[in-house]
Amino acid sequence: MGLPDASRESFLTALRKIFPGERLLCGRETIAPYECDALPVYCERPLAVALAASEEEVASALRLCHQFGVPLVSRGAGTGLSAGAKPMAQGLLLVTAPMNRILDLDPQAMTARVQPGVINQQISTAAAPLGLYYAPDPSSQIACSIGGNVAENAGGVHCLKYGVTVHNVLSVRLVSASAECVGEILTLGGDCLSQPGYDLLALVHGSEGGLGVITEVTVKLTPIPEQTRTLMADFASVRAAADAVSAIVRAGVIPAALEMMDKLAISATEAFCHAGYDLEAAAILLIDLDGHPQEVDVELAVVEQVLKVSGATRVQRAADDGQRARWWKGRKSAFPAIGRLSPDYYCIDGTVPRHRIGEVLEATERFSEKYGLRVANVFHAGDGNLHPIIMFDGSEPDALARTEKLAADILEYCIAVGGTITGEHGVGLEKINQMAVQFNDAELEQFRAIKRALDPSGLLNPDKQIPTLARCQEYRALRRSGD
Amino acid sequence: MGLPDASRESFLTALRKIFPGERLLCGRETIAPYECDALPVYCERPLAVALAASEEEVASALRLCHQFGVPLVSRGAGTGLSAGAKPMAQGLLLVTAPMNRILDLDPQAMTARVQPGVINQQISTAAAPLGLYYAPDPSSQIACSIGGNVAENAGGVHCLKYGVTVHNVLSVRLVSASAECVGEILTLGGDCLSQPGYDLLALVHGSEGGLGVITEVTVKLTPIPEQTRTLMADFASVRAAADAVSAIVRAGVIPAALEMMDKLAISATEAFCHAGYDLEAAAILLIDLDGHPQEVDVELAVVEQVLKVSGATRVQRAADDGQRARWWKGRKSAFPAIGRLSPDYYCIDGTVPRHRIGEVLEATERFSEKYGLRVANVFHAGDGNLHPIIMFDGSEPDALARTEKLAADILEYCIAVGGTITGEHGVGLEKINQMAVQFNDAELEQFRAIKRALDPSGLLNPDKQIPTLARCQEYRALRRSGD
Structure with a gap:
């Protein structure tokens, strides 16, 4: 495993020529902040951390890694929630966060051309004077970078109406790792929405750093x-709230946002920031139009009517921007609010067909009881993208193990009703086992074939997202044994 | 080239076991209707035509082709316009048109699960009693099949608001040709819009039969x-009409349809079906909201205002459904109407960024004069998807050659302004040379790597869509020589 000492020194010497001074980090302390992404249960100290300032540097680093056979993990802001950006002990961690310039804003074309380290929210801030914004808004939008958004195909509150990242990106510049083109720059996509040839632009969305390194994005x-305008609807049951979600879309209205919180999430949030939620409600829907x-x-009138027919016990319009802001502040504070109720919490990310939300929430409640762990729900209901939050106490000996089993049960229930194991957080290391449940061997083999085609040396973010055949067999056997 | 006689006989004997009776066509006359798609300049008689009635038959045929090393071209209704479904003399033509059943309509999930031979329009017809329809509507929607729609990633008049095929398909069942899985069934996508792993569902859209055979589609x-409601706006210049297109979208309205016709298209159409168009207008826009x-x-009010500010000389609302229908009948009859003006015509399919439409139309006019051939324009303006129609007389000795050069000039101008060589018709054989202009060698090599990954034997619809390196070099040299 890893390079022999002499090679490692040659590799680092060559790296230093590409990344001068403090843009190459090798010391334990300077590396420490880069040892994990936002899922710190997975943590590893890489050989070195390179802070890339240009596409040329990225290409040089990739060529060097190929020359030495060193794995390369790329990352932006490190806000990912599935350990997709966890470094490798024998690998280089390439950070594109310093590539943070907005290169062009074109009001005519309604596009922004940006480097991968540009923060999601900054695009909208820069475009605001033109009356424009970038629609996908992951919860981490004040911190996450657009390169990572593409790599994870990030979603957000407003993706029901405006689509996820792949629907809002026109082109990507990618440093290739493929056989005859290592270090060459590919332009995937273009200024139009459709392109001839195979859709490599869509392919790179959600590819979690495994098919190339992103150096520029045009959104x-x-x-x-x-x-x-914002509506809030209270419901006496989770099922009724869930069914209202389908009914709204069925009525021909696509709200800008359509979020749901259950009783536990409501009470945690209300105690935390006094958003004005009804503590008696079993669930509320927050709806932007x-x-x-x-x-x-x-x-507003159409949706209010649907909500009433669907059994809402109360429907309110936000009276003014202040009330709107308070309601949304509650939603956005739900995670830290829930965090106060429990020493630890673990957020899951599954997606189910919209009309199956109700039964999945009911099943989640059964699993919650089975494992003796509380679960709060606050999520993108319009997209069917659930975020059950499991509360546990990591100091109890078996609590983490029970949490992981509960999470696996929920995700596999999502699969059983036609859903998926991720909506927007990616697979990374966190959910690599569930890939063996989501897909059969032939389907997984296609993923491996694609990976071999575009990264034949397998040096780009290896051992993540796509499980090996052996790992799949092992996990399936484990699940069959009921353990 | 091709199988030796004895092998061919064994191959055909084995085929007959899969496709009994009249579902295997080998005779010259029965094969004749299958020798081309809707671009009959490319025409070839295949070894045999198999009419598939089930997924099992498709899988068996694919396995057999692999066993004998016989190329397999699959097709649905054969309405394609880029010769993507042209058979090969030494290959099997596999027709999925007989797989034409709607398997499931789910009003709750708002989905339809259909076989690949189901006609596009039939889905909407079947869903109408549920108050639902299938949005993408290629001009050929009364004849084209959904499998072909996926293979070409078909567009249509209403794709500006509702997206092209890839945005309206949830999953596809695909018979695999990849190394260890020949003939196995893959499910790409699922009941939710986002999926973990690489986006193979997007990859198969527009892959023109080169990555597998589609046996089921859930839309x-x-x-x-x-x-x-429908608006018609008249303009005194093509440029003003083109600029209005951008202005409408910029104003925050996404019309259901936003089509443009130029003077030549207007006069041809008006003479043909008396739609009520203004013969004095240089261009008209037809807009559905x-x-x-x-x-x-x-x-309606917002768009009317934008149209006036953009210099429309007249803006009319369709008074009733009768007037709406007449206006749209004109648009939909434009191709046959233009066909009456000229012994032959050739329709191009390029896409440009919306705000570049005006200059591309002006360039088209210059090319038209250069080659002495008239060009009419009627197209999906909202998507920037142009359809210049070149009129020529095939009996003139050099007319076809001039037409092809004019078409190449227009397409390469589209590329130069950031556009592409196809919006919805695909590459097929027709535009394989332009792929060498649209993409550089490294980008084309990625396409080849993907093709090798999912079809390592190269038996699926070979020699189309993705040009060989040699072909690219040859064509680029030819263009450089100015020929």
């Missing part, structure tokens, strides 16, 4: 809606 | 809008 900008003011009025 | 259904009635009213 589509959207006109800032003239008006956004946006567009031209009169259009929004029409949609 | 997303959309609620039928309560109301659709749909949704809840009051929402549509709001959008």
Whole structure:
């Protein structure tokens, strides 16, 4: 495993020529902040950390890694939640966060061309004077970078109406690792939404750093809606709230946001930031409608009617921007609020068909009881993208193990109702076992074939996302044994 | 080239066991209707034509082709416009048109699960009693099949608002040709919009039969809008009409349809079916707005205002469904109408960024004069998807050659302004040379790597869509020589 000492020194010497001074980190202390992403249960100290300032440096680093056979893990801001950016002890960690310039804003084309380290929110901030914004808004949008957004195909609150990352990216520049083109720059996609040839742009979305290193992203900008109005609906049962979600979309309205919180999430949040939620409700829906003011009025009326027919016990319109902000602050504070109720918590990310949300929440409650762990739910209901939050106490000897089993049960229930093991957080290391449940051997073999095609040396972020055949067999046997 | 006689006989004997009776065609006359798709300049008689009735038959045929090393071209209704379904003399043509059953309509999930031979329009017809329809509507929708729609990633008039095929398909069952899985069934995608692993569902869209054979498609259904209203705007210049297209989207309205016709297209159409177009206009825009009635009213007002500011000489609302139908009948009859003006015509399919439409139309006019051939324009302006129609007389000795050069000039101009050589018709054989202009060698090599990964024997629809390196070099040299 890893390079012999002499080679390692040659590798590091060559790296130093590409990344001068403090842009190459080798010391234990300077490396420490890079040992994990936002899922710190997975943690490892890499051989070195390189802070890339240009596409040329990225390409040089990739060529060097190929020359020495050193694995390369790339990352941006490190806000990922599935350990996709966890470094490898014998590998290089290439950080593109310093590549953080907005290269071009084109109001005519309604596009922004940015380096991969640009923070998601900064694009909207920069485009605001043009009346435009970048629609996908992961919860981490004030910290996460656009390169990582592409690598994970990030979602967010407003993706129901405006699509996830792949629907909002026109092109990507990618440093290739493929056989005859190591270190060459590929342009995937272009200024138009459709492209001839195989859709490599879609392929790189959600590929978690395994198919190349992203060095530039051109995103589509959207006109800032003239008006956004917010509704809150209370329900006496989780099932009724879930069914209302389907009914709204069925009525021909696509809300800008359609979020759901259950009783535990409501009470945690209300105690934390007094958002004004009804503590008696079994579930609430928070709904944004946006567009031209009169259009929004029409949609408000339609959605209110659907909510009432669906059994909402109360439907309120936010009276003003202050109330809107308070309601949304509650939603956005739900994770830290829940964090106060428990020494530790673990957030899951599964997606199910919208009309199956109710039964999945009910099953989650049964699993919660089975393992004796509380689960709160706050999630992107419109997309069917669930985020059950398991509360546990890591100091109890078996609590983490029970948490992992509970999480696996929920995710595998999602699969059973036609859903998936991730909506927006990716697979990374966290959910690599569940890939063996989500897909059969022939399907997984296609993924491996794609990986071999574009990264034949297997040096890009290896051992993540796509499990080996042996690992799949092992995990399936484990699950069959009921353990 | 091709099988020796004895092997061919063994191959055909084995085929007959899979496709009994009249479902295997080998005679010259019975094969004749299958020798081309809707671009009959490319035409070839295959070894045999198999009419598949089930997924098992498709899988058996693929395995047999692998065993004998026989190329397999699959097709549905054969309405393609880029010769993507042209058979090969030494190959099998596998027709999935007989697999034409709608397997499931789920009003709760808002999905339809269909066999690949189901006609596009039939899905909407079947879903109508549920208040739902399938949004992508290629011009050939009364004839084209959904399997072909996926293979070409088909577009249509309503794709501006509702997306092209890839945005409306949830999953595909695909018979694999990859190394260890020949003839195995893969499920790509699922009941949710996002999936873990590499996005093979997007990859198969637009892959033109080169990565597997589609045996089932699950599509997303959309609620039928309560109301659709239509606007027609006249302009004194093509440029002004083109600029209005961008301005509408910039104003935050996404029309259900946003089509443009130029003077030549208008006059041809008006003479053909008296749609009520203004013969004095240099260009007209036809705009559909749909949704809840009051929402549509709001959008009508916004768009009318934008059109006036953009210099429309007249803006009309269709007074009733009769007038709507007449206006759209004109648009939909434009191709046959133009066909009456000229012994032959050739329709191009390029896409450019929306805000570059004006200059591309002006360049097209210059090319038209250069080659002495008239060009009419009628196209999906909202998507930037141009369809210049070159009129020529095939009986003139050099007319076809001039037409091809004119087409190449237009497509390469599209590339130069950041556009692409196809919006919805695919590459097939027709535009394989332009792939060498659209992409550099490293990018084309990625396509070849993907093809080798999923079809290592190269038996699926070979020699189309992705040019060989030699072909690229040859074509680029030819273009450089100015020929």
